[in-house]
Amino acid sequence: MKKGIAILGSTGSIGKQALEIVSIFPSRLRVAAFAAKDEVDLIVEQVKKFQPRLISVLNDDVKQKVEAKLAGVKVEIVTGLDGLIKVATVADAKTVVVAIPGSLALTAVLEAVKLKKDIALATKEVLVAAGDIFMNEAKAAGIKVFPIDSEHSAIAQCLRGEDRKTIKKIILTASGGPFLKTPAEKLAQMTAKEALKHPTWKMGPKITIDSASLMNKGFEVIEAHHLFGLDYAQIEVIIHPESVIHSMVEFSDGSIKAQLGAPDMRVPIQYALLEEERQANHWGRLDFGKVPSMTFQKPDKVKFPCLEFAYEAGKKGGTLPAVLNAANEEAVSQFLKGKFNFDQIPVKIKAVMDQHQNKEAPSLADILAADNWARTALV
Ligand code: MG
Numbered sequence: 001m002k003k004g005i006a007i008l009g010s011t012g013s014i015g016k017q018a019l020e021i022v023s024i025f026p027s028r029l030r031v032a033a034f035a036a037k038d039e040v041d042l043i044v045e046q047v048k049k050f051q052p053r054l055i056s057v058l059n060d061d062v063k064q065k066v067e068a069k070l071a072g073v074k075v076e077i078v079t080g081l082d083g084l085i086k087v088a089t090v091a092d093a094k095t096v097v098v099a100i101p102g103s104l105a106l107t108a109v110l111e112a113v114k115l116k117k118d119i120a121l122a123t124k125e126v127l128v129a130a131g132d133i134f135m136n137e138a139k140a141a142g143i144k145v146f147p148i149d150s151e152h153s154a155i156a157q158c159l160r161g162e163d164r165k166t167i168k169k170i171i172l173t174a175s176g177g178p179f180l181k182t183p184a185e186k187l188a189q190m191t192a193k194e195a196l197k198h199p200t201w202k203m204g205p206k207i208t209i210d211s212a213s214l215m216n217k218g219f220e221v222i223e224a225h226h227l228f229g230l231d232y233a234q235i236e237v238i239i240h241p242e243s244v245i246h247s248m249v250e251f252s253d254g255s256i257k258a259q260l261g262a263p264d265m266r267v268p269i270q271y272a273l274l275e276e277e278r279q280a281n282h283w284g285r286l287d288f289g290k291v292p293s294m295t296f297q298k299p300d301k302v303k304f305p306c307l308e309f310a311y312e313a314g315k316k317g318g319t320l321p322a323v324l325n326a327a328n329e330e331a332v333s334q335f336l337k338g339k340f341n342f343d344q345i346p347v348k349i350k351a352v353m354d355q356h357q358n359k360e361a362p363s364l365a366d367i368l369a370a371d372n373w374a375r376t377a378l379v
Helices: 013-024 040-050 060-069 080-088 102-114 124-141 150-158 184-188 192-197 205-213 215-228 266-273 306-316 320-336 344-355 364-377
Strands: 003-008 029-035 054-057 076-079 095-098 118-121 145-147 167-174 235-239 245-251 256-260
Touching: 003 013, 003 080, 003 102, 013 029, 013 040, 013 095, 013 266, 029 040, 029 080, 040 054, 040 060, 054 060, 054 080, 060 076, 076 080, 080 102, 095 102, 095 266, 102 118, 102 124, 102 364, 118 124, 118 266, 124 215, 124 320, 124 364, 145 150, 145 215, 145 266, 150 167, 150 215, 150 245, 150 256, 150 266, 167 215, 192 205, 205 215, 205 320, 205 344, 215 235, 215 306, 215 320, 306 320, 306 344, 320 344, 320 364, 344 364
Parallel strands: 003 029, 003 095, 029 054, 054 076, 095 118, 118 145, 167 235
Antiparallel strands: 167 245, 245 256
């Protein structure tokens, strides 16, 4: 039987690749609904190709433009946060792909969990800011959570058939980001303009800076804590610039399992959407003849303090991880506007974390309030 899926964020990078997987497995998957923002032409193309019965767009203006280009096509179009929730809770979807940023995702994903939808999760904020709430609700509802992130998919694959009690630790690999080899003094003084000139700038500014500062890896540490129920002391990060090993698990007997493959997000997306069933695909495979070496090094904590901030926020818990996430978003945004140099990003984030009055066992409202506060507290 075809599984219905709803995609939150169909026009983003993950959403587009999720749709590609649907088109490769038409007898297995079908798009029940999707939510997108305002890319009118792409939205129209996706509706025509995947024929969802419901879509949600940013606002009425976008809705009218989409409707005008979809004359005669049968699809219900809704808007705003209500619309997003309608897509996340659509009756004929078994799984919801969550690939939109921020607090919007948080609200929508919790509504989906209440209706017992399985979640294929790409949005980092859900686990970083509200990991306890999300995982508790997921457990109570008895749903499955499939990570859409190469590291967490790797860990989940390594854990298949294993007793979780035998996990000694997990080892998250990190590429080290585009500035791994940049000397510390030069990195510290780097401006947004210089960063934008960097040849490896391919992923979009926010994620590239998060990858350069290792904050992205820090968020993944917090995600792993929640997804796999591990203590922070059991989560290690190792720099592996070749990105051939996507992550590893060490067991009580000293054995280590790793998941390797060509770095292609479609692999973890397919694995998630097909509920961990392995099916042939047609894209590139790893050729060890073309991997001259695999190298590893410990992360430089002085050069990349953000990684430690994530461990600190994760261990303290409460509203602090949400504050970390929001302060980072604000700091990166200001950095990209040229307001300060790279070395000020961690300084600004730390100042906000230190000022924050942490609230334990927060509600969703507490988390959203802490997020708001952190953005205004960053100066
Ligand atoms: Mg990742």
